[in-house]
Amino acid sequence: xxxxxxxxxxxxxxxxxxxxxxxxxxxxxxxxxxxxxxxxxxxxxxxxxxxxxxxxxxxxxxxxxxxxxxxxxxxxxxxxxxxxxxxxxxxxxxxxxxxxxxxxxxxxxxxxxxxxxxxxxxxxxxxxxxxxxxxxxxxxxxxxxxxxxxxxxxxxxxxxxxxxxxxxxxxxxxxxxxxxxxxxxxxxxxxxxxxxxxxxxxxxxxxxxxxxxxxxxxxxxxxxxxxxxxxxxxxxxxxxxxxxxxxxxxxxxxxxxxxxxxxxxxxxxxxxxxxxxxxxxxxxxxxxxxxxxxxxxxxxxxxxxxxxxxxxxxx
Amino acid sequence: xxxxxxxxxxxxxxxxxxxxxxxxxxxxxxxxxxxxxxxxxxxxxxxxxxxxxxxxxxxxxxxxxxxxxxxxxxxxxxxxxxxxxxxxxxxxxxxxxxxxxxxxxxxxxxxxxxxxxxxxxxxxxxxxxxxxxxxxxxxxxxxxxxxxxxxxxxxxxxxxxxxxxxxxxxxxxxxxxxxxxxxxxxxxxxxxxxxxxxxxxxxxxxxxxxxxxxxxxxxxxxxxxxxxxxxxxxxxxxxxxxxxxxxxxxxxxxxxxxxxxxxxxxxxxxxxx
Numbered sequence: 116x117x118x119x120x121x122x123x124x125x126x127x128x129x130x131x132x133x134x135x136x137x138x139x140x141x142x143x144x145x146x147x148x149x150x151x152x153x154x155x156x157x158x159x160x161x162x163x164x165x166x167x168x169x170x171x172x173x174x175x176x177x178x179x180x181x182x183x184x185x186x187x188x189x190x191x192x193x194x195x196x197x198x199x200x201x202x203x204x205x206x207x208x209x210x211x212x213x214x215x216x217x218x219x220x221x222x223x224x225x226x227x228x229x230x231x232x233x234x235x236x237x238x239x240x241x242x243x244x245x246x247x248x249x250x251x252x253x254x255x256x257x258x259x260x261x262x263x264x265x266x267x268x269x270x271x272x273x274x275x276x277x278x279x280x281x282x283x284x285x286x287x288x289x290x291x292x293x294x295x296x297x298x299x300x301x302x303x304x305x306x307x308x309x310x311x312x313x314x315x316x317x318x319x320x321x322x323x324x325x326x327x328x329x330x331x332x333x334x335x336x337x338x339x340x341x342x343x344x345x346x347x348x349x350x351x352x353x354x355x356x357x358x359x360x361x362x363x364x365x366x367x368x369x370x371x372x373x374x375x376x377x378x379x380x381x382x383x384x385x386x387x388x389x390x391x392x393x394x395x396x397x398x399x400x401x402x403x404x405x406x407x408x409x410x411x412x413x414x415x416x417x418x419x420x421x422x423x424x425x426x427x428x429x430x
Numbered sequence: 431x432x433x434x435x436x437x438x439x440x441x442x443x444x445x446x447x448x449x450x451x452x453x454x455x456x457x458x459x460x461x462x463x464x465x466x467x468x469x470x471x472x473x474x475x476x477x478x479x480x481x482x483x484x485x486x487x488x489x490x491x492x493x494x495x496x497x498x499x500x501x502x503x504x505x506x507x508x509x510x511x512x513x514x515x516x517x518x519x520x521x522x523x524x525x526x527x528x529x530x531x532x533x534x535x536x537x538x539x540x541x542x543x544x545x546x547x548x549x550x551x552x553x554x555x556x557x558x559x560x561x562x563x564x565x566x567x568x569x570x571x572x573x574x575x576x577x578x579x580x581x582x583x584x585x586x587x588x589x590x591x592x593x594x595x596x597x598x599x600x601x602x603x604x605x606x607x608x609x610x611x612x613x614x615x616x617x618x619x620x621x622x623x624x625x626x627x628x629x630x631x632x633x634x635x636x637x638x639x640x641x642x643x644x645x646x647x648x649x650x651x652x653x654x655x656x657x658x659x660x661x662x663x664x665x666x667x668x669x670x671x672x673x674x675x676x677x678x679x680x681x682x683x684x685x686x687x688x689x690x691x692x693x694x695x696x697x698x699x700x701x702x703x
Binding site for chain 2: 133310360405
């Protein structure tokens with residue numbers, strides 16, 4: 116297990132290095148130089164020269180890359196061109212909205228999907244199963260930002276239970292903040308929960324077709340006992356992959372949902388960075404999100420091996 | 431053989447939108463490029479079945495034209511994912527434990543690590559927003575999904591005895607992957623394919639919604655939703671109809687996928703006999 120974790124840790128580092136090279140290159144291939152791209156066509160030559168100097172664009176590509184990386188490793192993400200403050204400050208202020216939102220949504224999604232998928236599998240073909248499958252079909256089909264708009268229409272505009280958007284700040288009280296993240300989290304979570312519940316159900320049903328489950332049934336276990344003792348653990352492998360995948364869906368989804376609800380999170384920061392051509396912000400935030408997703412994938416891989424001993428023996 | 435009801439129902443739903451998309455090339459009730467400010471915010475009526483928007487354009491006509499965009503973008507994006515992703519996944523599974531497997535899967539993790547919207551944002555930041563860039567962004571993201579699913583499915587089959595027999599019988603890795611592994615993971619791929627197709631439609635809508643996909647004046651469902659957002663309190667029909675169009679298309683595709691799986695999976699077919 117330790118060896119497995121170690122090799123995964125090495126590939127995690129390699130992935131991060133590769134990701135940083137890709138992001139750095141994408142910003143580098145912008146036609147012309149980043150300074151004139153950021154300042155627009157009407158910029159004065161001396162302004163461009165000053166920005167080039169500030170961005171460290173006068174060095175070679177290699178030295179610029181290493182400056183960027185070593186800066187990030189020490190928490191120095193550079194200075195935002197438009198906000199004139201360190202990018203790390205901008206990120207720190209916003210990550211406390213985006214991260215709780217994604218975790219909140221993942222929690223809602225998993226809490227709904229597990230029991231629902233399990234109930235559907237245990238009642239295969241019965242009315243309960245058909246109802247659940249019908250509902251999840253609909254859930255998978257609903258775009259989360261449309262669902263968010265409908266939630267706002269019902270719960271904010273008509274019922275006035277929640278605010279239509281904005282975030283009070285964690286210093287205004289935990290409950291108030293959680294309340295303002297609730298509609299966004301539900302909007303993010305429901306489509307994901309539907310997908311997860313369906314995967315959960317089909318994964319359990321797949322394992323129920325296996326010989327060892329038939330043997331267990333033949334030995335006198337009921338269907339529920341067979342699911343509980345034998346099928347569930349084996350069915351968890353694809354389910355875990357999907358949960359790992361969902362994290363990146365949620366991070367991406369959060370970018371849009373933050374815009375629906377005017378939440379000042381990383382998603383809005385990226386969009387502001389794009390419209391204001393603040394590449395320093397875009398580059399850093401994208402790298403941070405990629406770092407988060409790669410790390411989650413790593414954790415899923417390790418969990419995989421813990422759940423399925425066959426996978427780590429193969430190494 | 432009796433067709434599953436899900437396939438019939440889903441097929442009808444999807445065919446309706448496909449027909450609307452094709453028909454829109456020749457005919458729409460009203461021209462979507464003509465603005466009629468005098469008749470804006472009309473509620474659904476006999477003349478304008480789904481009402482009119484803030485520029486007085488017929489929403490029914492716009493949904494017909496929007497169907498084109500959605501379906502075209504999703505088809506190409508899923509195609510990219512399958513054509514590149516499935517062979518990669520199968521190859522990785524046949525080399526399990528080998529450094530090639532690791533290289534492919536880490537490469538996939540890398541693409542995976544960029545959620546499609548972030549790829550789109552990066553691409554847009556560099557090349558500007560367009561439908562073509564949206565297709566690339568969604569397509570790239572489909573590659574690791576199919577690679578992962580086919581590798582995962584293939585890995586469990588590689589451990590089975592009959593693969594060993596095929597090996598003993600002298601079949602090479604490529605033939606085993608094509609003749610034994612692929613048919614056995616086909617149902618996984620179809621289920622994933624329909625999910626990705628619907629996600630493609632949803633992703634296109636999302637990208638257009640934030641202004642990174644299809645550009646105005648070309649109507650797109652996501653764009654229509656974005657326009658309707660500030661008017662939802664007094665003209666909810668502007669948001670409802672494009673939303674329903676997305677949901678019904680995606681629902682139709684998913685039901686079709688389920689029905690196809692019922693037909694294609696030999697285990698299910700045997701059980702029904």
